[in-house]
Amino acid sequence: MSVIQDMENPGSSIISALGAGSGIDFIGLANDISEASFAFQRNTVEARRETLEAQISAAGQLRNAVTSLASALGERIRNGDLAPRGQLGNAGVAQVSVPVGLSPRGSFALEVTSLAQGQTLVGNAFASGNDPVGEGTLNIRFGTVGAGSFSADTGRDPLAITVTADDTLATLAGKINQASGGAVTAYVATGAAGAQLVLKGAEGAASGFVIEPVGAGGGAVPGDLSYLGWNPASDAGELRAAASDAAFALDTVAMTSPTNRVTGLPGGFTLNLTGTNTGAPTSLTFANNIDAISGVMGDFIAALNDISAQVSELAAPVGGVLGNDSGARELRRDLAALAGQVVMPGAGAGEPRTLGDLGLALNRDGTFRLDTARLTQALETSPDGVTAMFTVGPSGVFATIDRFARENSLVTDPGSLGGSVRRFETQLERSDDRLARIAEQQESLRERLTRDLAASERRVAASQSTLSFLRQQVDIWSADR
Known part of the structure; x- marks a missing residue:
C-alpha cells in the first residue's frame, strides 16, 4: 500500500525518507493551501447549488399542484359524481x-x-370424445339460417378445417376454436346419449352457420366426417338455438x-x-346532477386556495424561494384571472360563460371563495347550461383548467413554471460542472505545491547536513588547539 501511495505522490515519499528536515508538515501544508485557495469559489458554488435545488423543488411543487388539480377534476367528470349516468x-x-x-x-x-343470441348446434353422438371422426375437410359457412333454408353471407370467407385420420372429436373441437377466431366456439359434451360436439356461434341473425363436411365417403356414420354435417333442411333436432338479433x-x-x-x-x-x-x-x-355540481365547486375552490397558499409562501417577495421567479409570477397572474375566464365561448345569451358565473370569486388577498348566491342562480335559471360546463370536451371547466395546467407546465416557455424548472436544472448542471473544474484545479495546485515543498525540504536537509559537517570540523579544530 505504501508503495502505491509513493508512486502517486513522489514528493511525500521524498519528504518522509528525509526524516527530520525542517520539522514542517509540508504535505498537510500543501493540502491546506490548495483547499484554502479555492474555498471561496467552492463555497459560493455549493451555496448556489443549494438555492437551485430548493427552487427546483418549489417550482416542481407548484407545477404538480396545478397538474394534480386538472387530473382530479377530469377524473371526477369522467368517472366520479359528475360522470353522466x-x-x-x-x-x-x-x-x-x-x-x-x-x-x-x-x-x-x-x-x-x-x-340477441348465437346459434347453438349439438351434433350426432359418439361413444367417446376420443373416437376418430374421419379424415377430410370440414367446411363452415356463415349466413342467415331460416326455416329449412340458408342464405350465405358472401362477404365472409368460410372456414375450411383439414381433418386427419388421427383426429378425434376432441381434437376437432380444438381445431375449430383455433381456426374460427371466435366466430364459432366448440367443445365436447358427454351426456346420456354419448359424446357430442357442441358448436356455438356469435350473436346476431347473420352469424348463423352450416356444417358441410367433405370426407372419404362411406356414409353418415360414426368415423366418417359426413356424420358431423348439418344444414337447416336436414335438421333433426341438432339446432338447439337459432341465431337472432x-x-x-x-x-x-x-x-x-x-x-x-x-x-x-x-x-x-x-x-x-x-x-x-x-x-x-x-x-x-x-338528469342533471345539481347537488354534485355544488359539491365539486366547493372542492375546486378549496384546491385553488391550497395552490394560492403555496404560491404566497414559496413566491413571497421577501424570503420566498421563488420570490423573483417569472414562472411563479405568471402562475399568480393566471390564478387572479381565473374568475373571469370564459370557459363556454359558444354559450347563448343569459347562459353561464365564465367560472365567475359558477360562483368562483376572488378575495382581495388573492384567495378564492364560493359565491353561493351566484351559483344557485345559475343552477336555477340554466341547469342544462351549467351541466354542459362539466364535460371533458373542448370547452368547459375541465378544458380550461387542463389548458391552465399545461401552459404553466410548458418547459419550452421560459415564463412558465415548467420553463423555470428547466432553467434551474440547467443552472444546476453548470454548477456541478464548475465544482468539478474547481476540484481539478485544486488537485493540480496541491500536486504542484507538494513538488515544490518537497524540493524545499531537500534543500533544507542538505543545508542541515552541511551545517552539521562544519560544526564537526570546528569542534575538531578547537580540540587540536
Missing part, C-alpha cells in the same frame, strides 16, 4: 353507459322484446341490433341489453 326504471332490462365527452339529455321509454323499441320506435350491445343511440349513450320487458316499457332518464 342514465337511470333505468327497470334495471333488469339493460345497463346504460355514456362514452367520455358525451352528455345525453332527456328521458326515453325502452321496451326490449328479444335479446336483439329487438327493442326506443320511444316506440322499433329497432334491432346484431348484438346486445347497442350503440348509435341519441346523445351517444350505449345500452347493454340484459332482459326483456315486452308490453311493459321502462323509463330511461338522464
Whole structure:
C-alpha cells in the first residue's frame, strides 16, 4: 500500500525518507493551501447549488399542484359524481353507459322484446370424445339460417378445417376454436346419449352457420366426417338455438341490433341489453346532477386556495424561494384571472360563460371563495347550461383548467413554471460542472505545491547536513588547539 501511495505522490515519499528536515508538515501544508485557495469559489458554488435545488423543488411543487388539480377534476367528470349516468326504471332490462365527452339529455321509454343470441348446434353422438371422426375437410359457412333454408353471407370467407385420420372429436373441437377466431366456439359434451360436439356461434341473425363436411365417403356414420354435417333442411333436432338479433323499441320506435350491445343511440349513450320487458316499457332518464355540481365547486375552490397558499409562501417577495421567479409570477397572474375566464365561448345569451358565473370569486388577498348566491342562480335559471360546463370536451371547466395546467407546465416557455424548472436544472448542471473544474484545479495546485515543498525540504536537509559537517570540523579544530 505504501508503495502505491509513493508512486502517486513522489514528493511525500521524498519528504518522509528525509526524516527530520525542517520539522514542517509540508504535505498537510500543501493540502491546506490548495483547499484554502479555492474555498471561496467552492463555497459560493455549493451555496448556489443549494438555492437551485430548493427552487427546483418549489417550482416542481407548484407545477404538480396545478397538474394534480386538472387530473382530479377530469377524473371526477369522467368517472366520479359528475360522470353522466342514465337511470333505468327497470334495471333488469339493460345497463346504460355514456362514452367520455358525451352528455345525453332527456328521458326515453325502452321496451326490449328479444335479446340477441348465437346459434347453438349439438351434433350426432359418439361413444367417446376420443373416437376418430374421419379424415377430410370440414367446411363452415356463415349466413342467415331460416326455416329449412340458408342464405350465405358472401362477404365472409368460410372456414375450411383439414381433418386427419388421427383426429378425434376432441381434437376437432380444438381445431375449430383455433381456426374460427371466435366466430364459432366448440367443445365436447358427454351426456346420456354419448359424446357430442357442441358448436356455438356469435350473436346476431347473420352469424348463423352450416356444417358441410367433405370426407372419404362411406356414409353418415360414426368415423366418417359426413356424420358431423348439418344444414337447416336436414335438421333433426341438432339446432338447439337459432341465431337472432336483439329487438327493442326506443320511444316506440322499433329497432334491432346484431348484438346486445347497442350503440348509435341519441346523445351517444350505449345500452347493454340484459332482459326483456315486452308490453311493459321502462323509463330511461338522464338528469342533471345539481347537488354534485355544488359539491365539486366547493372542492375546486378549496384546491385553488391550497395552490394560492403555496404560491404566497414559496413566491413571497421577501424570503420566498421563488420570490423573483417569472414562472411563479405568471402562475399568480393566471390564478387572479381565473374568475373571469370564459370557459363556454359558444354559450347563448343569459347562459353561464365564465367560472365567475359558477360562483368562483376572488378575495382581495388573492384567495378564492364560493359565491353561493351566484351559483344557485345559475343552477336555477340554466341547469342544462351549467351541466354542459362539466364535460371533458373542448370547452368547459375541465378544458380550461387542463389548458391552465399545461401552459404553466410548458418547459419550452421560459415564463412558465415548467420553463423555470428547466432553467434551474440547467443552472444546476453548470454548477456541478464548475465544482468539478474547481476540484481539478485544486488537485493540480496541491500536486504542484507538494513538488515544490518537497524540493524545499531537500534543500533544507542538505543545508542541515552541511551545517552539521562544519560544526564537526570546528569542534575538531578547537580540540587540536
